[in-house]
Amino acid sequence: MRKYLIYLVLILVFYLFSLLQESFLVHFAILGSSLNLILISVFLLNFCEKEKSKFGIFAAFIGGLFLDIYSSFYFGFFTLLLLLISLSIKKGKTLLRSSHFISFPLLFVFTFLFYKLATLFLNPTIDFLTWVSQFFCNFIITSLIFLIFKYEAKTY
Amino acid sequence: MLIKKYKILIIILLIAAILGLNKFGGERVRNTFYLISSPLSKIFWRAGEGVSNFFGAAFKINILKKESEAQQQQNLMLLKELANLRALREENKTLREALNLGLEEKFKLFLTEVIAEEKEQNSILITGGAKNGISENMPVITNEGVLVGKIKESFSDFSKVILITNPKNAFDVEIGGDETVLGIAKGKGNLRIELQLVPQEKQLKIGDVVLTTTLGGNFPKGLLVGEVSQVRKSAPEPFQGGEIEPYFTKAHLRFLFVIKKVFEKP
Numbered sequence: 464m465r466k467y468l469i470y471l472v473l474i475l476v477f478y479l480f481s482l483l484q485e486s487f488l489v490h491f492a493i494l495g496s497s498l499n500l501i502l503i504s505v506f507l508l509n510f511c512e513k514e515k516s517k518f519g520i521f522a523a524f525i526g527g528l529f530l531d532i533y534s535s536f537y538f539g540f541f542t543l544l545l546l547l548i549s550l551s552i553k554k555g556k557t558l559l560r561s562s563h564f565i566s567f568p569l570l571f572v573f574t575f576l577f578y579k580l581a582t583l584f585l586n587p588t589i590d591f592l593t594w595v596s597q598f599f600c601n602f603i604i605t606s607l608i609f610l611i612f613k614y615e616a617k618t619y
Numbered sequence: 620m621l622i623k624k625y626k627i628l629i630i631i632l633l634i635a636a637i638l639g640l641n642k643f644g645g646e647r648v649r650n651t652f653y654l655i656s657s658p659l660s661k662i663f664w665r666a667g668e669g670v671s672n673f674f675g676a677a678f679k680i681n682i683l684k685k686e687s688e689a690q691q692q693q694n695l696m697l698l699k700e701l702a703n704l705r706a707l708r709e710e711n712k713t714l715r716e717a718l719n720l721g722l723e724e725k726f727k728l729f730l731t732e733v734i735a736e737e738k739e740q741n742s743i744l745i746t747g748g749a750k751n752g753i754s755e756n757m758p759v760i761t762n763e764g765v766l767v768g769k770i771k772e773s774f775s776d777f778s779k780v781i782l783i784t785n786p787k788n789a790f791d792v793e794i795g796g797d798e799t800v801l802g803i804a805k806g807k808g809n810l811r812i813e814l815q816l817v818p819q820e821k822q823l824k825i826g827d828v829v830l831t832t833t834l835g836g837n838f839p840k841g842l843l844v845g846e847v848s849q850v851r852k853s854a855p856e857p858f859q860g861g862e863i864e865p866y867f868t869k870a871h872l873r874f875l876f877v878i879k880k881v882f883e884k885p
Binding site: 478482483485486487488489490491492495496497524528531532533534535536537538539542543582585586587588590593 | 641645656659663667671735738744771779786807808
């Protein structure tokens with residue numbers, strides 16, 4: 464029962480994130496970039512969870528669904544994209560097996576580039592400055608959240 | 620137990636169902652989601668505008684002061700022009716009627732509200748859809764007659780608008796400087812527009828106002844697009860170009876109008 468409650472909470476949290484991302488955070492764009500809360504959450508959940516856990520894959524599925532709803536592109540595009548990213552992060556973690564200081568930025572760079580290159584189908588222009596600004600905005604927030612949770616986990 | 624046994628099959632069926640929405644019911648799913656979420660979306664949109672205006676003002680005080688001084692000077696020049704126009708208006712009845720025309724006399728308008736923006740796709744989501752007579756390719760403007768974009772997709776109660784800065788948008792424009800010049804405005808993404816195919820021999824300068832024309836049949840004539848912010852001229856090239864700073868980026872994108880019909884002039 465508790466397990467299903469966690470899944471329900473995830474769906475509600477991602478729903479809220481999708482609304483925040485599309486209606487609130489767009490007003491705070493820096494050089495044309497704003498935070499992608501869903502991508503950040505999917506990355507963190509897949510990076511931080513245990514190897515055999517499937518929660519991250521479920522998160523990728525739900526996050527992708529919400530991105531598909533707001534997108535004008537084919538339904539399922541973002542769902543499949545985030546599922547691929549989720550599986551790649553799990554595989555990447557297994558292959559790297561190094562300290563978080565190395566694997567975290569490497570996997571984040573991979574995630575970001577994979578996501579942006581895939582979305583070239585929607586917006587076939589590469590704006591270098593926007594990509595760089597998007598990368599740094601999302602990377603800084605992702606790193607901060609990861610460090611906070613890591614510190615909290617050590618404390619308890 | 621059953622779920623674990625048929626795990627792969629369930630996943631495949633789920634993915635097939637999602638992909639199947641592209642053919643059946645995808646629009647209805649999106650419309651229902653927007654309908655349920657629109658009250659919250661509107662709250663977040665207004666809150667975002669309010670907070671960003673507050674912090675924007677705090678950071679831009681020096682810039683605002685300079686802009687205010689420049690505008691005061693411009694106001695004086697405009698007042699002088701207004702005095703001349705008033706004199707002309709007294710003499711010419713036709714000119715007087717043109718000056719008095721409001722947007723609602725030129726177009727059949729539908730008032731909408733912006734509830735979300737998709738930055739990656741340079742598009743916004745507005746209230747109002749097929750139920751309200753909105754269909755694809757209808758222009759969307761602000762109350763000052765500034766062009767924002769056109770309807771890309773119309774659901775039952777909501778519509779997606781692609782902004783004029785979207786790379787998939789290209790349309791004919793006229794640039795009003797000392798002489799009227801024609802060109803093409805093409806979206807570059809990230810709230811930028813490129814000006815293309817302006818003949819080399821024409822005079823183009825920074826600050827020239829860019830308006831829509833009826834050539835190409837994209838938009839009605841005379842809608843404000845922006846002003847020339849950059850000019851690129853190279854002698855061997857047959858055409859010059861530049862960049863346009865769109866006016867809609869300076870406006871509060873909250874209430875917009877969809878042009879449902881253009882009234883023909885008698």
